[in-house]
Amino acid sequence: MGHARLRFGHYELDLNGKQLRHHGQAVRVEPQAVEVLCHLIAHRDRAVTKEELLDTVWSGRQVTEAALAAAVHAARHAVSDTGERREVIRTVHRHGYQFVAPVTPVPTSNTYDSIRFCRTMDGTCLAYTILGAGPPLVSAANWLTHLGLDRRSPMWRHWYRDLMRDSRRTLRYDDRGGGLSDWCPPSASPQVWVEDLDTVVDAAGFDTFPIIGTAQAAATAIAYAAARPHRVSRMILISSHARGRQVRARTDLDRRVADVDLNLATVAWQSADPSFLRAYAAQFLPNATAAEWDAYLEFTQRTTSPENMVRFFEILATMDVFPLARQVRCPTLILHSRGDPRVPVSDATELASLIDDSRLVVLDSDNHLFSGTEPAWAELVQHVDDFLAD
Structure with missing residues (x-):
C-alpha cells in the first residue's frame, strides 16, 4: 500500500x-x-x-x-x-x-494513536486501539467515548495520562453504538458485552490481563470476569454503575426519582435544551463550572446519535449485574466517591460484599467522574498503581 x-x-x-x-x-x-x-x-x-x-x-x-x-x-x-x-x-x-x-x-510519527477495527459475529464493526508498551491492561468500553477525540477531552485526558501510561500496554475500544464503532443500537445484554470484548481482545492478541471498568463499564468488566475467569487476572472498578436506579429502587419515592431521572435524560438529549442538558451534566460533575458542563456536553454529543443516547439511558436505568458479581474469582479493587450523585456509595459497599477477594476504597469526592484536579484523583491513581503492581 x-x-x-x-x-x-x-x-x-x-x-x-x-x-x-x-x-x-x-x-x-x-x-x-x-x-x-x-x-x-x-x-x-x-x-x-x-x-x-x-x-x-x-x-x-x-x-x-x-x-x-x-x-x-x-x-x-x-x-x-x-x-x-x-x-x-x-x-x-x-x-x-x-x-x-x-x-x-505524511511522514511517520506518533502524533495520533493507531485505531484499528474488528468485526463481531453479528457483523458489528468495533474500533479499538492499543496505547503504550509493557504489561497488558484492558479498559472495558463505557459509553460516551470516542477513540478519535477523548484523549483531548478535559473530561477524560487525565485518565489516559495517569492510568493508561506508556509503561502499560492498554487496550481500549468504543462500545457498539458510539464513537468510531458502528452506530447500531446499543445492547443491554451482558452476553453481548462479553462477546464484544472477546472479539476485541482476540483481535489485539491479548490472552490474560487485568481489566478496568469505569462507571457503566464496570458492568461489562464484572460480566466478563464472571464468564471468562481464565482470562481476567485482576479487576478494577471505578464509580461502579453495575445496577440501575430502577432496579435498586425500594420505595415509591425511589421509583419516582428513577422515573424522573430517565425522563430528564430523554428530554434533555431529544430536545438538546441547554438547561436540561446542564441539569443532567451536573449529576456527573456537580462541582464543575457551567463552561466545564458545556465542554462535557459538546463532547458527548459527538459520541453517538440522540436515539442511541436515549437507549443508553434506558439501559443504565434497568441493568443489573449484581447476580454475576458472586461468580467473580479474581482479586478486585473497588474505588468509589463518597458523595457520588449518580451511584450511592452503599451500592459500592454491597457490590464489594458479593465479590470474595475484593477491597473497597471510598474517596473524598462529590463527583461521579473524578476530575484531574481534585485530591481524590491522586489517591485513586496511587491505589491503582499499587494494586496492579502486586
Missing part, C-alpha cells in the same frame, strides 16, 4: 488504522465508507471497478450495487465531495470510481 498515511486537501487518511481526520480531528465515517476511501486512494493510479470494490469492501459477501452506491455517497460526504464537480472521487461511466484529488504522503 505504500505510505500508511496520506493527505489530500485538509484531510488525512490512515490506511492501516482506517481513520479519517479533518484538520487533525477524527471524522465519523461508516466502516464500509472508509474502506471504500482506503481502497480508492491506495489504487488512485487507475479506475477501480464496482466488482472489485464489492469483493474488497464486503469480503465476497453478497450485497447489491445499491449498498456500494450508499458507501460511496457516505465517503464523498465525509470528505465534502458533494458538489456537481467531483474533486475527490470521480465516477467512471459504466466502470466504477477513481480517487482524483492530489495526494501527499
Whole structure:
C-alpha cells in the first residue's frame, strides 16, 4: 500500500488504522465508507471497478450495487465531495470510481494513536486501539467515548495520562453504538458485552490481563470476569454503575426519582435544551463550572446519535449485574466517591460484599467522574498503581 498515511486537501487518511481526520480531528465515517476511501486512494493510479470494490469492501459477501452506491455517497460526504464537480472521487461511466484529488504522503510519527477495527459475529464493526508498551491492561468500553477525540477531552485526558501510561500496554475500544464503532443500537445484554470484548481482545492478541471498568463499564468488566475467569487476572472498578436506579429502587419515592431521572435524560438529549442538558451534566460533575458542563456536553454529543443516547439511558436505568458479581474469582479493587450523585456509595459497599477477594476504597469526592484536579484523583491513581503492581 505504500505510505500508511496520506493527505489530500485538509484531510488525512490512515490506511492501516482506517481513520479519517479533518484538520487533525477524527471524522465519523461508516466502516464500509472508509474502506471504500482506503481502497480508492491506495489504487488512485487507475479506475477501480464496482466488482472489485464489492469483493474488497464486503469480503465476497453478497450485497447489491445499491449498498456500494450508499458507501460511496457516505465517503464523498465525509470528505465534502458533494458538489456537481467531483474533486475527490470521480465516477467512471459504466466502470466504477477513481480517487482524483492530489495526494501527499505524511511522514511517520506518533502524533495520533493507531485505531484499528474488528468485526463481531453479528457483523458489528468495533474500533479499538492499543496505547503504550509493557504489561497488558484492558479498559472495558463505557459509553460516551470516542477513540478519535477523548484523549483531548478535559473530561477524560487525565485518565489516559495517569492510568493508561506508556509503561502499560492498554487496550481500549468504543462500545457498539458510539464513537468510531458502528452506530447500531446499543445492547443491554451482558452476553453481548462479553462477546464484544472477546472479539476485541482476540483481535489485539491479548490472552490474560487485568481489566478496568469505569462507571457503566464496570458492568461489562464484572460480566466478563464472571464468564471468562481464565482470562481476567485482576479487576478494577471505578464509580461502579453495575445496577440501575430502577432496579435498586425500594420505595415509591425511589421509583419516582428513577422515573424522573430517565425522563430528564430523554428530554434533555431529544430536545438538546441547554438547561436540561446542564441539569443532567451536573449529576456527573456537580462541582464543575457551567463552561466545564458545556465542554462535557459538546463532547458527548459527538459520541453517538440522540436515539442511541436515549437507549443508553434506558439501559443504565434497568441493568443489573449484581447476580454475576458472586461468580467473580479474581482479586478486585473497588474505588468509589463518597458523595457520588449518580451511584450511592452503599451500592459500592454491597457490590464489594458479593465479590470474595475484593477491597473497597471510598474517596473524598462529590463527583461521579473524578476530575484531574481534585485530591481524590491522586489517591485513586496511587491505589491503582499499587494494586496492579502486586
